[in-house]
Amino acid sequence: MSFTLPQLPYAYEALEPSIDARTMEIHYTKHHKAYTDNLNNAIKGTPLEGKTIEEILQNLDPENKAVRNNGGGYYNHNLFWQILTPKKTTPSEELSKAIEAAFGSFEAFKEAFSKAAATQFGSGWAWLVVGKDGKLHIGDTPNQDNPLMPNMPIQGTPILALDVWEHAYYLHYQNRRPDYIEAFFNVINWAKVAELYNAHK
Secondary structure, eight states: OOOOOOOOSSOGGGGTTTSOHHHHHHIIIIIIHHHHHHHHHHHTTSTTTTSOHHHHHHTOOTTOHHHHHHHHHHHHHHHHHHTBOSSOOOOOHHHHHHHHHHHSSHHHHHHHHHHHHHHSOSSEEEEEEEOTTSOEEEEEEETTOOTTSTTOSSOSEEEEEEEOSGGGTHHHHTTOHHHHHHHHTTSBOHHHHHHHHHHHO
16 A cells, blocks of 8 residues: 555645745645655565555664655654644643643743754754653754654654755745744644644653
């Protein structure tokens, strides 16, 4: 069974002004579609065919660059679209307590997450994950790597992700990555983040 490009849960323009419609359209129809198609080509006729994306990434051969890059790109974008919403949401009480326990306060969490996103040199992602200890951790990875893959600088199950590749923001923000990061917090789907937290804590 091959992987398919998931349906976006909102229209391209739904996240404006935080994320503009043209960026959303290109990001989804060009970049995410390419990762999906290239992943399917990379696993076709191999033992990886028929496995879930999580199984593929958790048991990844890091030297298999086609699967590493495209499998990561497929998974990362699937999560990214899910944790965005045009609706105003706030963290659940349980998630808020977990954030406060891990980082001291929501503001401290936001500052640490924003720093991870801003200081990731070049292309990459910022993450909030549930670690094997059941606690929340923040980190970043280069390119399309993610915390499910072996030997990453941050390990765990992602529940929040921010794409800091230039294709995710450059049309609207140019080189102002911090402005893009700040705008991201306006469109986080905290209900989805809480759902993922509850499933993996």
